Amino acid sequence: MTEDRKYHHGNLKRDFVDAARILLERDGVHGLSLRKCAERVGVSHTAPKNHFGNMAGLLTAVVTEGYAELAQKMRSEAEDRNQRRAHALQAYIAFAQENPALYDLMFSRDRLISDDPNLMKQIGTCFVILSDCATDLGWHGGSADAQNGKGQIALWSLVHGYAQLVTAGRFKKENMQGWSILDILPNGSAD
Amino acid sequence: MTEDRKYHHGNLKRDFVDAARILLERDGVHGLSLRKCAERVGVSHTAPKNHFGNMAGLLTAVVTEGYAELAQKMRSEAEDRNQRRAHALQAYIAFAQENPALYDLMFSRDRLISDDPNLMKQIGTCFVILSDCATDLGWHGGSADAQNGKGQIALWSLVHGYAQLVTAGRFKKENMQGWSILDILPNGSAD
DNA sequence: ATAAGGATGTTTACACTGGAAAGATATATG
DNA sequence: CATATATCTTTCCAGTGTAAACATCCTTAT
Structure with missing residues (x-):
């Protein structure tokens, strides 16, 4: 020492x-x-x-804070934008772009303690926020399932996939100028 | 020896x-x-x-074959289903579910040689197939961008996100019975 | 045919890793 | 103040990827 x-x-x-x-x-x-x-x-x-x-415990702690921070940023962005909850999606993408390695780790299957209670709680919080966005966007997935319906699943899939593909550089940058994720939502409800 | x-x-x-x-x-x-x-x-x-x-080279080779196999399965599924190319999406999800660890690795950012020519070629092949699906589904993203438009980006994002979230067990199984990815596509054009 | 050279595998060595076990030190509790 | 508990260090070990030197096989040119 x-x-x-x-x-x-x-x-x-x-x-x-x-x-x-x-x-x-x-x-x-x-x-x-x-x-x-x-x-x-x-x-x-x-x-x-x-x-x-052990290492998995440390990574789980890091990731748990990541989800908490993601939820907080989505919430505050939605509030700033006059209660249009869909704007939380922009905060979601921004978080992924600012913390690409962390974002990847947040969806890793073999490095985390996936049944950790705190982790599951924070993931659930994020899912609720995204579900609210789906509601605002009118994504009910055909039949209006209350919870965990097709609309919520489709929205999180789209947002997560976009976040990961963008941070991985899978889309050409010249095609990504001047618009946000709100502009590619299939029902086209941006601003 | x-x-x-x-x-x-x-x-x-x-x-x-x-x-x-x-x-x-x-x-x-x-x-x-x-x-x-x-x-x-x-x-x-x-x-x-x-x-x-080195290790990255081996993983890159494995992943490159993974993309080739994914493309092949999407193509043959679409042909079997009477040229409805959107059915390739079901083959995509099936591939991810049958090879979850491989699928994850295929989108890893720090374990592959991401600019490997063979790898980039196979990724491009998959992207083309998915673009065809977007066309069949009428996903032009508002303005009918020719290549790499919003429709293609949105579709790959949705499919990839769904594949990863499903294989990661992020959705409750009881909510996933009796339907496929074709049923959650926002414009609802399934069979 | 055969010699030379390249391709393919092995042996050895090294720095780095996560984790277990036992000991040291500080803090909390009686 | 004494004892127990939490926190941190030291030491050790098996496992990892990679580099360098060496061994063996194959190909090809003469």
């Missing part, structure tokens, strides 16, 4: 999540490591075990 | 891709390793270097 840092860090859990998130965007999911995070926080590489259990 | 196996394997490239694909679905992208593949093929763990360069 060099320097004069204290034996007990005090804020390790918080700082570790922050470090992981920064390194995640810098090096990608595959380039991220516990040891790099630990070095950045200034702590031994086994310290996170007490707080997260 | 035990056994009577020959020094030169003869089919290493082919067998390595097959082994990688099997282990990919068994252990996930994160659980896959060159050494496991090599052991399964019966060869030293550095042998693939001659054929693929």
